[in-house]
Amino acid sequence: MTTFEKVYEAVKSIPEGSVATYGQVAEAIGSRRLSRVVGYALHVNPEPGVIPCHRVVKKDGEVSGAFAFGGGRRQAELLREEGVGFVDETHVDMERYRVPFLPLV
DNA sequence: AACCTGACTCGCC
DNA sequence: AGGCGAGCCAGGT
Numbered sequence: 181m182t183t184f185e186k187v188y189e190a191v192k193s194i195p196e197g198s199v200a201t202y203g204q205v206a207e208a209i210g211s212r213r214l215s216r217v218v219g220y221a222l223h224v225n226p227e228p229g230v231i232p233c234h235r236v237v238k239k240d241g242e243v244s245g246a247f248a249f250g251g252g253r254r255q256a257e258l259l260r261e262e263g264v265g266f267v268d269e270t271h272v273d274m275e276r277y278r279v280p281f282l283p284l285v
Numbered sequence: 286a287a288c289c290t291g292a293c294t295c296g297c298c
Numbered sequence: 299a300g301g302c303g304a305g306c307c308a309g310g311t
Contacts, residue, residue, distance in 0.1 A: 182307090182308085183306090183307055183308080184307080184308070206306085210306095211305090211306070212306095213304090213305050213306045214305090214306055214307075215306080216305080216306060216307080217306055217307045217308080220307070220308070220309090221307085221308085224308085224309080
């Protein structure tokens with residue numbers, strides 16, 4: 181199991197209607213320091229449509245600027261459709277929609 | 286094979 | 299409070 185695969189497993193485990201931060205995903209796969217690697221893993225996203233990378237946001241809930249399917253704007257739309265609330269155009273309401281605990285895979 | 290870079294986060298100045 | 303460097307992994311040059 182490579183680090184990237186762990187990242188994908190963790191991201192897939194994020195329940196619909198919720199979001200997780202890069203830090204949470206990193207923590208779930210071993211170390212918080214891997215947060216950067218998490219970003220890169222999603223960057224090279226080998227399974228578009230399978231890995232819900234739109235449910236991963238920065239620690240303060242802001243969506244990533246460089247997004248695979250059309251920008252953070254698009255990511256925000258997908259999340260809203262799942263019922264995730266936003267405090268503004270680019271920030272998810274973390275207090276209510278961030279997963280309390282990301283299952284360790 | 287070494288070096289650079291990239292969807293991040295945290296600690297120190 | 300804002301900026302800078304460090305730590306982590308994989309793939310391309």
